[in-house]
Amino acid sequence: MKHGSDRARVYRACLRLLPPDMRRRFGPEMVAMLLERLDAEPSRGRRALIRIGAFADLLRQAAGLRREARDARGGATAFVGDVRQAVAALRSSPFLTAASVATLGLGIGASTAVFSVADAVLRSPLPVHEPDRLVFVWPEQNGNRTMAELAEAEMRSLELVSGLSSWTLTLTGSGEPRELTGLQVSPNYFRLLGVTPLLGRSFLENEDLPGAADVVVLSHGLWIDAFGGDPEVVGRVIDLSGGEYERRRVVGVMPAGVERLWRDADVWVPLEGDPALDLQSDPSWYVNARLGRLAPDATLEQASEEVRVHARGVQRTLPRIFSVEEAERATVRTLRDVLTQDVRTPILVTLGAVLLVLFIGCFNVANLMLAQSDRRHRDLAVRAALGAGRRRLTRGLLAESGAVGILGGVVGVATAWGLVATLRRFAPPDFPGLQDVGVDAPVLAFALVATLGATLMAGLIPALRAGRVEALSILAGSSRGTAGKGAGRMTSTLVAAQVGLAVVVAVGSGLTLRSLTRLLAVDPGLDGDGVIAFTANPRDGDYPDGEAYQGYFGEVTERIAALPNVESVGGIHLLPGTVDNWSFPTHPEGFTVADDEPTPSVNFRVVRDDYFETVRLPILLGRGVANRDRPDTERVVAVNEAFVRTFWPDVDPLGRTLSIFSASDPSYRVVGVVADVRQHGRKVEPRPEMYFAHGQPPWDNVGMWMMVRLRSGPEPASVAPAIRDVVWSVNADVPVSEMLRLDDALGRSTRGARFLTLLFTAFGGLALALCAVGVFGVTAYVTGRRVGEFGVRVALGSSRIEIVRTSVARAFAPVAVGLALGLAAARLGSDTLSSVLYEIDATDPVTYVGVGALLALVGLMAAVVPAWRAANVDPVRVLGSE
Amino acid sequence: MPRRAAQDHLPLHPLAFRILLALMDGPSYGTRIVDEVERAEGTVRTIYPANLFRRIRDLLSDGLIEEAESPSGADPRRSYVRLTRMGRAVARAEALRLRALVRDAERHDLLPEAR
Structure with a gap:
């Protein structure tokens, strides 16, 4: 026996994979049977085969038994059942399903689209080495060339500083004469950026000495457009006869994208200057900016400290040019910060607004599902009574919201795709980085997270509530049930939250709208209508x-x-x-x-x-x-x-x-x-x-x-x-040049505001619509549940108006709470908008009162309609059905 | 009524059917059932313990077989089982089902040598 046990040690150990009852009952006999078979087999090879076969069979049967057990319990394969049930439930109320999917889809789509803009504009890749270590020195002030050199010498937190000055040039002799943007830069400019030329070289150390070199570096775009991408262009002499440059030798071509860093340069030339000049005698006050690179161990904070010292020194030397206040306010700002300064706040604010709209949408769907699950309470109660555990019920509802969420996500990505295409077409052309907007990997990741978040938010609340079904109480009660009380409270909370968020978004759109109105009302001082502008x-x-x-x-x-x-x-x-x-x-x-x-x-x-x-x-x-x-x-x-x-x-x-x-x-x-x-x-x-x-x-x-x-x-x-x-x-x-309408040129300054207002108004409208749907839904639900009571009251002589009034009052209570909370939250949050508002205070009472009134009206309308419908049911019919 | 219940068990797992057939002549136990099944015509596969006892367990819980007393002097690890009335009815129903199937196949000339 001992001998036999040892021979079947592994097999015996693996018996543990079997269900306990089977192991206890048949285990010893199984081992005995295996040993018998082995003993009966004279061939060693066959014995090995029997062992392997028995072992494989044990594993297969154990797996099969486990699967069966799970099916019986309702486990992993029950997931398929959950989904099937969810799909059936969704199909049984197609309107509600479509509304939920559309709501989530719109919310996910809009926020994904705005995220894609934020991602492209605020994080667009700059084709330079460590772009976030490039800083503008004292960007508030123009300067001269010596100031750039001084900053490099004085500020230990910066390793290189280049002066930048833009100029207009004319290229002739290569097709039609064309106007170019030239950038005068210090010879260290490209080293500072950390870019290597595509062709040829960048500037040499001494090429900025007056008259020392007549060289030019071409941008990728100009090289393609004017020179057909000819690799032989290096060494050619071209005619740039605007300004003081006459004929210059092409020494290099930069890779694409470098020109986007500052004022869309077509060509770069050295910023010339006599090294003998000092701060006072240097007349080159056309240097628009100084760009530096942070030293390897330096931080932006150190540079911010040092720039003030630098500015104070410059101010002391040139008190007639700079004031003390200007020097005290000197800063360093990253290149990216400067490139996106006008759009950062609007974009982030818009992203915030659209996320709020998504939240409203989620609450809406949660509410619809809650109402839905409440209507199905009896069904759930029956299932609970038949032994479906709380987890099982919760999971079933989560599967339902999951199905809605997945559909919403698909609709959302499609919506985002469409919106991004539209945005690209209608966005202001000078909006930086917008040309890179697309639905790419990070954007899809965002959509995925938004979908998951929205699904959880929309599904968890009703699912958790439904899990608390008390079978007996519901089965014992009438169709109105008793579990509805808690669900009703939850519904009211959701409506209040929804209204609150909608108020925040609507206040935002109200403020931007009023700001834009004021802005457009400003007389620019000249009449550009019918005037065309061009250069010749x-x-x-x-x-x-x-x-x-x-x-x-x-x-x-x-x-x-x-x-x-x-x-x-x-x-x-x-x-x-x-x-x-x-x-x-x-x-x-x-x-x-x-x-x-x-x-x-x-x-x-x-x-x-x-x-x-x-x-x-x-x-x-x-x-x-x-x-x-x-x-x-x-x-x-x-x-x-x-x-x-x-x-x-x-x-x-x-x-x-x-x-x-x-x-x-x-x-x-x-x-x-x-x-x-x-x-x-x-x-x-x-x-x-x-x-x-x-x-x-x-x-x-x-x-x-x-x-x-x-x-x-x-x-x-x-x-x-x-x-x-x-x-x-x-x-x-x-x-x-191109012929511009002067009107368009004058309108450029308001284009950003118009774009922001358009987006904000759209989101405000969406928030309002979703909110109306939410209030409508909850009133319909609350009054629907009380139809029997109304019937009794009507039969007893109560007037319909009376009934409408009481049910509207009940439905409107959460709206009022939401309004109050929303207005307070909007007040707290509206300061972030201050920087983009024109002549409108973030506390503008007209906006707050207007938004409050509008939402109250919308809420009231959404409450009255279903209440009126409920009050007009035939009491005989209702009482008959009880 | 038993007839209708017997239908509910169909189709039987092939090995379960074989086990029922092996028990037609009286109570038996694991190894002997296997021997008989493997000996029977048409069985090509080796029957390993786990498979056998999984089916026995199912048949027991479905009430198609029941435990039988071991004959005196038998190895105590061997548990004897025997057919129930229901098991017999189910086996018969399965056989009828299979016969109908085979006849159908013959009508389609699937088994020419059988003619």
Whole structure:
């Protein structure tokens, strides 16, 4: 026996896999049987086969028995049963199912779409080494080249700093003449970015010495567009005759994407400067920004400390240029932060809003399911009575919400796909990073998480409630049941939560909407309707002297004015409504500043021909500057109202003088005062401004934005060819830019706000609609359960109005609670919106009261309709069914 | 009534049917049942203990077989079982079912040599 037991040791041990009852009852006999068989077999090989066979059979039977046991208990395979049951339940109420799937799908889809935008815009990959260690130094202020060098030398937290300055150039000799954006950068720029050229090399150490090198690096886009991607382009000499660059040798081509880092550069050239100059003597005040890279062990906090020291030093050397406050406010900001500064808050706020909408949707579905499960209470009670445990019931309902969730997720991804495609088409083109929006892996991951979260949120509450079924009480009671009481409370809580969230979203959309209304009501100061704008600036070499340059513009203007449908023609050197800005240190007559205060820096514009008439900018006093103001006539200037308010509040400005750069420089006499213009967008208050005549600006040959006012009728696009022909009839080498509507240029500043408001209003509407459905559902449910009682009351003589009133009051209670909580929450959260609101306080009472009233009204309507329907049932029929 | 209940057990697992057949002549126990089943015509597969006792267990719980007293002097590990009335009815019903099936197959000339 002992011997036998040992031979079957493994088999005996494995008997444990069998159900205990079987093991106890048959185990010894099974072992005995195996041993008998082994003893009967003389061949060793066969014996081994029998052992293996017996063992395999044991495993197979154990698995089979386990499966059977689970089926009987209702386990893993019961999952299939759960799903089958869930699908059957969902199919039995197709309307409710469709509503739930659509609600979740919309919520998941909208939040996924917004997430894809946030992901693309805020986390778009920058094609440089460790982009998050690139920082702008003191980005609030322009500077000169020496300031960049000084920052690199003084700030130990930065290893490299490059000055950046953008300029417009003209490329000729490679197809049609084209206007390019050039970027002057320090020779270390590409090393700082950590990019290697696709072709050739980047700049060398000394190529920024004046006249040392005439080199240029091309962007990938320009290399493809203008040079057909020719690898032989390195070494070629190209003609960039805008500005002071003449002919430059191509030394390299950058990989795609590097140009997106700053102002969409087409070419890079070295930022030249004499190393002998110091902070005071360096005249290169056109350096727009300084970009640095954090040293390997340095943190952003260290750099923020150091930049203030650096700025204080600069301010002490140049007290006339920088104020103490400006130096104290100096910061460093990451490249990404600067690139996304205008859109970060709107996008995050929108994401928050859409997630709230998703929550509302989830609560809605939870409520629908709750109502549904309550209606099926008897069914559940019967199942409970038949032995289905609480877990089993809960699981069944979870399977139901899971099925809804999966369908919702599928609809959601499809919705997101559609929304993203739509967004890409209608989003403002200058919205950074939006071109990269797509439904990719992180976005799908978000959709998955949103779906899971939504499913759990929508399914768990009703499932947990249903699990608490007390079979006896329900079976004993009538169809109204008793378990409904708790479910009703849960439903009310959900409705209150829903209303609260909807209030938050609606307050957000109300605030942005009112802000946009205010913004659009702001008069930009000029009338861009019917005005087209374009540039047609000749290359420098074509008209070296001022007289000839003026002659070119004079002839172009004259010929355009002679075209049919053209009402007037003018020119201005900076396009209104954009961020471009030039300013001079200015000394208005009789206005003095203390010695340690900076000289006021005043914006200026250079205009020609009938600019003021063309854009309908009112001349309030005197006259505007015009073509009759020439180099050989008296130097004159027109100023705006803000200038007068700031510098000469109490005196007649006409006839006063001002000088620019230095007080000792020749002065300009004020001949006119014009109305204020919001040159930098509607949000920015007008600043003091000066208008010089194109014939006598502070320097020669300033390029122009031509403005042409058309008589009503033709589309701007239709006159574009005629205008181009006219320009080329004067000079065939001049690049003519695209024709813009001035209206569009002025509208650019509000496009972001409009986009945000559009999204927010859509989400607000969605939240409101979902909320209405929720309240409707709960009232229908509550009144539906009391139909019998109504029947009795009607039979006893109660009026229907009375019944409607009491049931509406009951359904409206959670709405009121939600309203109060929502308004409080909105007040707490609305501060995040402050930065994107224009002239509207985040506490704006009109918005809060309006939203509260609107939601109350919606809630009331949604409550009255089902209550009215319930009150109008035939009492005889209801009582008969009891 | 038993007839209808017998139908409810159909079709039988092939091994269960074999076990019922092996018990037609009186009580038996594991190894002997296996010997008989394996000896019977048409059985190609070796029957291992776990498979056998799983079926025996099912038949017991379905009431088609029941425990029988062991003859005196028998190995105490051997548990004897015998057919119940129900088991006999079910076996018969299964045989009828199979016969009907086979006849059907013959009508379709599936078994030409049987003619």
